[in-house]
Amino acid sequence: MKIFNTLTGKKEDFRPRGEAVTMYVCGITAYDESHIGHAMTYIIFDAIKRYIRFKGYKVKHVQNFTDIDDKIIERANQIGAAPLELANKYVDQYFADMDALNVERADIYPRATAEIPKVIEIIQGLLAKGYAYESEGSVYFRVRNFPNYGKLSHRNLSDMISQASTYEKKKEYPLDFALWKMSKPGEPFWDSPWGRGRPGWHIECSAMALKYLGESIDIHGGGQDLIFPHHENEIAQSESFTGLIPFARYWLHNGLMQLDKQKMSKSTGNLVSVKEALNHFSADAIRLFILSSHYRSPLTYSEQALEASERGTERLRWAMTHRTNVNQGAAMLNAQPFEQKFIEAMDDDFNTAQAIAILFELAKEINRGAEQGTNITEAQHTLLKLAGTLGLTLKEKTRATPDAEAFIRLLISIREDLRQSQQWQLADKIRSGLADLGVTIEDTSQGTRWK
RNA sequence: GGCGGCGUGGCCAAGAGGUUAAGGCAGGGGUCUGCAAAACCCCGAUACGGCGGUUCAAAUCCGCCCGCCGCCUCCA
Known part of the structure; x- marks a missing residue:
């Protein structure tokens, strides 16, 4: 089995480490309905997982929920809800949508807010090794101390720095990123050695992957929009913390869903929700x-x-x-x-x-x-x-309730009698009437069937 | 500006040096059928954005050009 690895830019033979293939897929930030673009990612990784299992491997699959971040707080404030309640609501909806799409559940769905101790442990480790620094109640990752920063997205610091726009003065270097963000008044917070705050976006994935799957995982996946900075930063944090390379052996990234020649995206409102698609x-x-x-x-x-x-x-x-x-x-x-x-x-x-x-x-x-x-x-x-x-069921859509089904069968059997006596007009009337109600009738050599 | 990707019949989409360029949808013809539908059979790209180059041989490799998209800030 060959897999294209974003890290090397090549197709490589797939050779997992241990008994079970360890697979981490980045989940959603739960502040809005899931759209078809999300469905694309999770359907793809669902098919990948099913196929790997088909090949005889066991798979241990972890997928996170980001249930605290700026967007969630912002949205919650807009509608006057508690951020965590808002996140919970959309996590529930995510499950409903994905179940409807026959996406198998992961083995573990950790949530950022439930993994604060591990996050703090990692940040402390990074501070101790000089990979991180505290500044005004927040903690940042020192990107320049990680020699291969950019290896996943295939860029280097000097390319990026020339384009770096304005940045917070709290940082030593523009491309440094937050591991821990000090909370502003009124925002949810967790206590930490650096005061009240919350995890930065990237650190939660490192924490969860390391905690639930170990220090070197087989497959790490997500949409192509996560390659930089999210996955790049995960690599930097994780490898700096454990000293073990590689953090993930195969990086898989799916292409993105477009709508009207543009990426489908929550932040631009350019989207079709999963629910809407499933309606049709x-x-x-x-x-x-x-x-x-x-x-x-x-x-x-x-x-x-x-x-x-x-x-x-x-x-x-x-x-x-x-x-x-x-x-x-x-x-x-x-x-x-x-x-x-x-x-x-x-x-x-x-x-x-x-x-x-x-x-x-x-x-x-x-x-x-x-x-x-x-x-x-x-x-x-x-x-x-x-x-x-591939996760296809090939099951007939049975929209009919058992009661309706009985009626349909009755009509079909009456129509059979009409056909026997060559009363075509009446038989066709039943057929077209049922068609108007969304029931298709087909006469085959082996009898009449409907759907 | 940097990095990456894409452009294949009416539409969607595989293929990545060499037998007839997959498959789906739509379309045309036929078989079956009371009719319809479905199913089955047959048909269609002298051709893979354009121009050059490498090669005995290119949709497939190289160069340039045109068009489109993604990332470089939150994003699956």
């Missing part, structure tokens, strides 16, 4: 859309593209619905070559687009087999298994 499209369609392009490329959201994915999803689902009564001695569709190609695609830096193409090829063969009376049962199992590796 199935989770499978959203996943199919996101996974049909390579995870490192940007992807532009559009209704048209989602509709195309919905249709594609229906095609895959269809292949799962055949219930052929197989004759003894019927030829069997061998899905092995498809599984092989699927694995080859995924082994090459998680080429989900290619993998999905193979799913469609397999679906086509299954459909064909169903018409020819081939035994396709095992091929269907394979299709479902491989699709499941």
